[in-house]
Amino acid sequence: xxxxxxxxxxxxxxxxxxxxxxxxxxxxxxxxxxxxxxxxxxxxxxxxxxxxxxxxxxxxxxxxxxxxxxxxxxxxxxxxxxxxxxxxxxxxxxxxxxxxxxxxxxxxxxxxxxxxxxxxxxxxxxxxxxxxxxxxxxxxxxxxxxxxxxxxxxxxxxxxxxxxxxxxxxxxxxxxxxxxxxxxxxxxxxxxxxxxxxxxxxxxxxxxxxxxxxxxxxxxxxxxxxxxxxxxxxxxxxxxxxxxxxxxxxxxxxxxxxxxxxxxxxxxxxxxxxxxxxxxxxxxxxxxxxxxxxxxxxxxxxxxxxxxxxxxxxxxxxxxxxxxxxxxxxxxxxxxxxxxxxxxxxxxxxxxxxxxxxxxxxxxxxxxxxxxxxxxxxxxxxxxxxxxxxxxxxxxxxxxxxxxxxxxxxxxxxxxxx
Amino acid sequence: xxxxxxxxxxxxxxxxxxxxxxxxxxxxxxxxxxxxxxxxxxxxxxxxxxxxxxxxxxxxxxxxxxxxxxxxxxxxxxxxxxxxxxxxxxxxxxxxxxxxxxxxxxxxxxxxxxxxxxxxxxxxxxxxxxxxxxxxxxxxxxxxxxxxxxxxxxxxxxxxxxxxxxxxxxxxxxxxxxxxxxxxxxxxxxxxxxxxxxxxxxxxxxxxxxxxxxxxxxxxxxxxxxxxxxxxxxxxxxxxxxxxxxxxxxxxxxxxxxxxxxxxxxxxxxxxxxxxxxxxxxxxxxxxxxxxxxxxxxxxxxxxxxxxxxxxxxxxxxxxxxxxxxxxxxxxxxxxxxxxxxxxxxxxxxxxxxxxxxxxxxxxxxxxxxxxxxxxxxxxxxxxxxxxxxxxxxxxxxxxxxxxxxxxxxxxxxxxxxxxxxxxxxxxxxxxxxxxxxxxxxxxxxxxxxxxxxxxxxxxxxxxxxxxxxxxxxxxxxxxxxxxxxxxxxxxxxxxxxxxxxxxxxxxxxxxxxxxxxxxxxxxxxxxx
Ligand SMILES: Cc1cc2nc3c(=O)[nH]c(=O)nc-3n(C[C@H](O)[C@H](O)[C@H](O)COP(=O)(O)OP(=O)(O)OC[C@H]3O[C@@H](n4cnc5c(N)ncnc54)[C@H](O)[C@@H]3O)c2cc1C
Ligand SMILES: Cc1cc2nc3c(=O)[nH]c(=O)nc-3n(C[C@H](O)[C@H](O)[C@H](O)COP(=O)(O)OP(=O)(O)OC[C@H]3O[C@@H](n4cnc5c(N)ncnc54)[C@H](O)[C@@H]3O)c2cc1C
Numbered sequence: 001x002x003x004x005x006x007x008x009x010x011x012x013x014x015x016x017x018x019x020x021x022x023x024x025x026x027x028x029x030x031x032x033x034x035x036x037x038x039x040x041x042x043x044x045x046x047x048x049x050x051x052x053x054x055x056x057x058x059x060x061x062x063x064x065x066x067x068x069x070x071x072x073x074x075x076x077x078x079x080x081x082x083x084x085x086x087x088x089x090x091x092x093x094x095x096x097x098x099x100x101x102x103x104x105x106x107x108x109x110x111x112x113x114x115x116x117x118x119x120x121x122x123x124x125x126x127x128x129x130x131x132x133x134x135x136x137x138x139x140x141x142x143x144x145x146x147x148x149x150x151x152x153x154x155x156x157x158x159x160x161x162x163x164x165x166x167x168x169x170x171x172x173x174x175x176x177x178x179x180x181x182x183x184x185x186x187x188x189x190x191x192x193x194x195x196x197x198x199x200x201x202x203x204x205x206x207x208x209x210x211x212x213x214x215x216x217x218x219x220x221x222x223x224x225x226x227x228x229x230x231x232x233x234x235x236x237x238x239x240x241x242x243x244x245x246x247x248x249x250x251x252x253x254x255x256x257x258x259x260x261x262x263x264x265x266x267x268x269x270x271x272x273x274x275x276x277x278x279x280x281x282x283x284x285x286x287x288x289x290x291x292x293x294x295x296x297x298x299x300x301x302x303x304x305x306x307x308x309x310x311x312x313x314x315x316x317x318x319x320x321x322x323x324x325x326x327x328x329x330x331x332x333x334x335x336x337x338x339x340x341x342x343x344x345x346x347x348x349x350x351x352x353x354x355x356x357x358x359x360x361x362x363x364x365x366x367x368x369x370x371x372x373x374x375x376x377x378x379x380x381x382x383x384x385x386x387x388x389x390x391x392x393x394x395x396x397x398x399x400x401x402x403x404x405x406x407x408x409x410x411x412x413x414x415x416x417x418x
Numbered sequence: 419x420x421x422x423x424x425x426x427x428x429x430x431x432x433x434x435x436x437x438x439x440x441x442x443x444x445x446x447x448x449x450x451x452x453x454x455x456x457x458x459x460x461x462x463x464x465x466x467x468x469x470x471x472x473x474x475x476x477x478x479x480x481x482x483x484x485x486x487x488x489x490x491x492x493x494x495x496x497x498x499x500x501x502x503x504x505x506x507x508x509x510x511x512x513x514x515x516x517x518x519x520x521x522x523x524x525x526x527x528x529x530x531x532x533x534x535x536x537x538x539x540x541x542x543x544x545x546x547x548x549x550x551x552x553x554x555x556x557x558x559x560x561x562x563x564x565x566x567x568x569x570x571x572x573x574x575x576x577x578x579x580x581x582x583x584x585x586x587x588x589x590x591x592x593x594x595x596x597x598x599x600x601x602x603x604x605x606x607x608x609x610x611x612x613x614x615x616x617x618x619x620x621x622x623x624x625x626x627x628x629x630x631x632x633x634x635x636x637x638x639x640x641x642x643x644x645x646x647x648x649x650x651x652x653x654x655x656x657x658x659x660x661x662x663x664x665x666x667x668x669x670x671x672x673x674x675x676x677x678x679x680x681x682x683x684x685x686x687x688x689x690x691x692x693x694x695x696x697x698x699x700x701x702x703x704x705x706x707x708x709x710x711x712x713x714x715x716x717x718x719x720x721x722x723x724x725x726x727x728x729x730x731x732x733x734x735x736x737x738x739x740x741x742x743x744x745x746x747x748x749x750x751x752x753x754x755x756x757x758x759x760x761x762x763x764x765x766x767x768x769x770x771x772x773x774x775x776x777x778x779x780x781x782x783x784x785x786x787x788x789x790x791x792x793x794x795x796x797x798x799x800x801x802x803x804x805x806x807x808x809x810x811x812x813x814x815x816x817x818x819x820x821x822x823x824x825x826x827x828x829x830x831x832x833x834x835x836x837x838x839x840x841x842x843x844x845x846x847x848x849x850x851x852x853x854x855x856x857x858x859x860x861x862x863x864x865x866x867x868x869x870x871x872x873x874x875x876x877x878x879x880x881x882x883x884x885x886x887x888x889x890x891x892x893x894x895x896x897x898x899x900x901x902x903x904x905x906x907x908x909x910x911x912x913x914x915x916x917x918x919x920x921x922x923x924x925x926x927x928x929x930x931x932x933x934x935x936x937x938x939x940x941x942x943x944x945x946x947x
Binding site: 037040042054125126127128129130131160162163165166167168171172175194195196250252253255317318319320321324325326327345346348349351352353354357359360394395396398400 | 835838844880881887892895896907908911915916922926931932933938939940941
């Protein structure tokens with residue numbers, strides 16, 4: 001079987017690219033050994049939250065001009081201009097709209113003056129930080145400003161669930177100026193063994209009703225915050241029943257948002273006729289005259305190699321083994337692509353764990369069209385997208401989902417223009 | 419641990435490693451009023467930074483028969499009194515094609531002379547009983563080596579000392595030793611958390627401060643020359659081998675692999691360091707890579723096993739008093755009566771030796787202390803089991819010791835796991851935290867193994883930090899969480915290959931990208947300025 005495009009990796013970037021191509025009628029296959037870093041997805045989509053000095057960015061598109069020229073956004077800007085980035089963002093927004101509940105700041109996306117200015121909102125993290133973000137599903141707690149002066153919250157938690165740090169959450173809200181009350185919930189959870197409860201497992205036990213009953217007596221002036229231990233359908237039902245603002249806050253991983261997003265990406269892709277090889281990991285490639293000829297994977301060997309006109313590598317960073325640290329160098333394990341990294345392992349890390357760790361910026365080296373190279377020679381029919389790219393600095397810049405979405409769509413467009 | 423402090427004790431013991439813990443137990447069992455002080459936390463010193471090997475003595479048989487005899491005798495005793503700390507794995511001394519078989523013959527002969535069971539087995543048999551062993555081996559010697567948990571061993575001794583009335587103070591440093599002319603009369607302690615100082619009188623002061631013993635001696639105006647040798651070790655994230663694997667040759671780098679719990683420890687190196695550098699426990703990337711390159715020869719599977727972390731310890735070796743050059747190490751145990759050696763009364767140093775000879779060392783020091791205090795009480799530590807060794811621990815346990823030392827407590831249905839990797843429960847952690855405000859993550863780790871598994875604390879850290887909020891406040895709990903992350907990170911930095919960066923990256927995604935801990939810390943720090 002030959003495909004138009006073969007995508008390696010089924011995280012946010014791989015699935016986005018695959019969906020965009022399938023929507024345009026391409027025959028696409030995805031090698032999906034796992035779910036990328038989606039299990040750690042907060043629910044929000046960050047585009048660019050901080051500049052390189054760590055200052056909060058209000059208007060992410062404007063701030064892109066100040067990024068390091070090696071940043072993936074800067075590469076798109078160099079070839080297509082800033083306006084094109086806005087178009088990609090719009091395209092991404094449309095796709096996300098198909099997947100999650102109506103994102104809450106759709107108004108902010110197109111401002112009243114008909115001028116398109118993307119303005120960051122602030123998402124509430126599980127430990128009570130307010131981080132600038134771009135799009136967030138409607139039922140999550142988000143704010144227009146990092147100051148919550150004058151606001152009142154009741155934060156509910158379920159004691160046996162250990163991965164919702166309500167103490168830190170409440171403290172974060174207080175630090176932002178809000179008044180906070182904490183309320184313990186009683187839910188009807190049948191626990192399975194001694195292992196700690198996980199958010200998606202709680203969601204499967206449908207506790208919406210039980211939760212609503214306990215919220216009756218609470219002061220109507222307060223916003224209610226509850227852990228995200230409900231699935232989307234239940235969230236919609238609950239929000240129809242309460243006549244007040246009830247918002248969820250993400251939990252520690254695995255998150256419900258991540259689980260649902262991953263399932264929906266896969267479902268959308270399949271509904272478009274795409275082929276998904278679950279549990280199948282790319283192993284190696286045949287390369288001739290600077291072109292990929294075929295891919296060997298854990299489930300496609302010898303006579304059954306995978307072939308396509310174009311290949312997209314979206315296998316992620318270190319966390320999911322898209323990149324591997326060896327004794328003496330950093331490597332991309334499938335093709336052994338050229339890598340942007342420091343030579344000396346002593347310099348890969350710094351002593352303060354919270355400061356920018358140089359290794360997080362390592363990744364596959366590409367040209368401005370996201371084509372990687374091997375031994376200095378560009379591979380003509382391969383593209384790299386998402387966290388495997390070098391110089392994203394995505395943890396410190398808060399641009400992880402944005403980089404995945406925009407590079408994936410950019411590459412999809414390039415392939416479609418062929 | 420902050421307990422009520424008296425102004426006077428029969429004995430004050432300096433150092434909360436296994437030696438000090440053993441001495442405290444012995445003294446308390448013999449009815450002396452006993453104070454044990456430790457400047458950091460229990461097992462902070464070399465005791466928490468070694469191989470965890472309960473030698474059979476075979477390793478020393480060729481070079482030092484007396485040392486080997488001590489080992490095998492103590493080995494047998496610990497198998498009886500500290501069953502919960504010992505895993506009787508057995509050990510192999512393997513000969514590879516490049517190793518001299520004449521050494522093997524000498525090893526076996528010396529073992530027999532020292533009373534150590536040592537049996538030569540052929541390669542096929544060795545591979546059968548230890549499938550992980552290097553398949554190219556020529557033959558091997560089977561000996562009664564075992565693995566021993568230094569943390570549990572120390573805690574059990576401390577617990578028993580406390581049960582016999584001893585007072586134990588952690589984060590209390592001895593900053594002065596008082597003398598009345600030629601007699602030591604007491605010490606001054608500094609509370610390292612508050613800076614407060616207290617004076618305590620002592621009938622006898624026992625210096626069990628490991629490599630730091632020379633500094634303690636100096637406080638009493640006594641010269642003790644030590645020859646510190648630093649050794650680096652790697653902790654592998656899987657239990658590759660079932661038995662202890664040693665190279666059958668003169669002791670050299672990376673020639674021991676000890677299985678312990680779910681992991682194994684590969685080591686070691688040995689480098690003399692100047693006395694000024696004994697507090698530097700860093701491991702370099704080169705050292706780590708050398709250990710791995712050599713270690714693969716013991717068990718090839720190591721090459722594909724994740725290295726969890728690297729750490730280093732300093733051997734407390736004493737210079738031989740009889741050697742005028744001061745360059746030679748005194749073999750075995752140094753139990754020094756400073757009245758005989760230096761004319762200073764009521765001051766004893768007990769160091770050298772090994773972790774596994776701690777009991778014997780404690781006995782020697784306590785015998786001497788008894789003599790000085792004119793007490794005639796026999797040592798009973800060789801025949802009295804440590805708490806937790808017999809399964810008879812009381813079922814109504816409430817103290818951290820009981821939780822950590824008697825495993826059965828972990829199997830309570832309503833007791834959720836906080837640290838899934840190491841099976842540490844919510845109640846265990848709560849009990850420890852309730853008992854002592856000063857307990858931080860690292861102290862929890864030493865008492866429960868929390869955060870020592872494959873994720874090195876990623877999953878459990880936040881859960882524990884939550885528990886600290888009520889007592890410490892959110893900001894302090896957050897700071898402790900970040901400290902812990904930094905501590906764990908320190909041990910990962912020399913071994914950044916394979917899964918280490920993968921784990922670190924995921925930790926950064928959870929705590930920074932998802933939770934914004936870096937932003938929260940910034941706010942806390944800004945507020946403090
Ligand atoms: C790399 C390596 C591998 C080893 N492997 C093994 C092995 O496999 N098996 C084995 O049996 N032995 C082994 N050993 C030896 C063994 O670890 C040590 O002999 C033993 O742990 C020493 O224990 P200790 O209690 O005497 O000293 P330590 O554990 O160092 O305790 C001394 C304590 O004194 C405290 N202290 C210092 N100054 C003060 C002060 N002023 N006031 C209060 N407290 C103070 C310190 O904080 C420290 O906690 C190894 C050693 C090394 C270095
Ligand atoms: C028998 C045994 C079994 C063990 N099993 C486990 C286990 O299963 N899981 C586990 O996680 N751990 C295990 N450990 C190791 C333990 O977690 C600690 O790593 C060990 O006790 C050392 O303590 P530490 O990490 O606090 O030391 P630290 O002194 O904090 O050292 C941590 C790291 O920092 C480096 N470092 C120290 N000082 C400096 C400096 N000045 N500059 C730069 N770097 C420095 C060290 O080299 C080390 O790599 C085991 C230890 C022993 C002895």
